[in-house]
Amino acid sequence: MQLYFALVHQDEGSAFGIQFPDLPGCFAAADSEEDLITNAQEALALYLEDEAAPQARSVIEINNDPEVKAELAKGAFLIAVPWLTLSGRTKKANITLDGGLLDAIDEAAKARKLTRSAYLADLARRDLNAA
Structure with a gap:
């Protein structure tokens, strides 16, 4: 970046x-x-x-x-x-999170009509952009 x-x-x-x-x-x-x-x-x-x-x-x-x-x-x-230069290709990643946190992520993603991956990618982009 x-x-x-x-x-x-x-x-x-x-x-x-x-x-x-x-x-x-x-x-x-x-x-x-x-x-x-x-x-x-x-x-x-x-x-x-x-x-x-x-x-x-x-x-x-x-x-x-x-x-x-x-x-x-x-x-x-x-x-x-x-x-941020985006490659335009996706990569699969295996991550480990607390179950309660994952449930909260899924609820927030659903409320925004996003997939879990799209929600996490959006949060990561915003956080990296604020850095």
Whole structure:
């Protein structure tokens, strides 16, 4: 998993604007702070869909970029956006869980009309994306 840093701007009364200093032309918007990472990841996935992913700079390198420094001085802030590359193929995995936990997982999956596997994959993606 590779992390790309994104600059987030917000003018009073507007949505958040998201741009990636390492990926010119890759941008997104979000109406709330809760949507920042998700929307940034969607933009990242679309941007890199048919491209080789360039090496992301470290947070220190990004912070030393004069253009980024100027934006940060104006009130922008940085977020780390994980880019997960999915292979498109599935693999079977045998896991061991407490029976009560497995029952709770199955109930939650059923309530969301998901299979156990889909539910666990969704949770894993969200957790990895929040890391």
